[in-house]
Amino acid sequence: MNTLDPVSKYVIDTHELNRAAGNSKQYELMLDPLADFTNGAVEIAAADQIKVLILLESVIDGILVTGNAAAIASGECSRCLDPVRLEISGELTDLYAYSDKDIRTDEADEVRILEGDLLDLEPAVRDALVLAMPLRPLCNDMCLGLCGQCGIRLDEEPDHVHEVVDPRWARLTELKKEN
Numbered sequence: 001m002n003t004l005d006p007v008s009k010y011v012i013d014t015h016e017l018n019r020a021a022g023n024s025k026q027y028e029l030m031l032d033p034l035a036d037f038t039n040g041a042v043e044i045a046a047a048d049q050i051k052v053l054i055l056l057e058s059v060i061d062g063i064l065v066t067g068n069a070a071a072i073a074s075g076e077c078s079r080c081l082d083p084v085r086l087e088i089s090g091e092l093t094d095l096y097a098y099s100d101k102d103i104r105t106d107e108a109d110e111v112r113i114l115e116g117d118l119l120d121l122e123p124a125v126r127d128a129l130v131l132a133m134p135l136r137p138l139c140n141d142m143c144l145g146l147c148g149q150c151g152i153r154l155d156e157e158p159d160h161v162h163e164v165v166d167p168r169w170a171r172l173t174e175l176k177k178e179n
């Protein structure tokens with residue numbers, strides 16, 4: 001019941017590891033991002049590839065995948081809304097169990113499963129990248145953001161102030177003076 005596409009670059013045929021504990025093989029892959037590689041704040045743009053450096057090791061219950069996935073994440077600065085591009089990098093440590101091994105049910109949702117000899121890297125790479133994505137991306141740590149009144153970028157005009165002329169603000173101005 002294979003559902004994995006062996007032609008997909010995310011799918012690795014582990015046949016040559018031969019289920020012999022101790023065998024290992026290193027992979028360096030450049031992968032196209034998938035649409036759900038996002039945390040809602042940033043995403044990996046279709047034109048940006050993901051660099052994956054991993055070691056596959058045959059262990060008793062399956063294949064252990066360790067390594068790193070790195071890419072450029074795109075989004076907008078959470079303060080000034082400028083476009084941002086950030087290097088992100090996440091670690092992978094994922095056990096893919098042989099599908100014919102008994103897996104205790106309380107562990108089942110934490111364990112990834114091989115389909116025959118085929119190993120689908122997609123969920124492991126997605127998790128590694130999404131966990132590395134910032135929830136509040138910034139164009140730079142010191143970004144001053146936008147003026148709350150007129151929306152101008154405060155980085156460009158750090159001394160920017162508004163003359164308060166609206167009578168509704170007059171009381172506020174008095175309070176400030178009192179302080």
Ligand SMILES: [Zn+2]
Pocket residue numbers: 077078079080081082138139140143144145
């Ligand atoms: Zn910014």
Ligand SMILES: [Zn+2]
Pocket residue numbers: 147148149150151152160161162
């Ligand atoms: Zn302003």
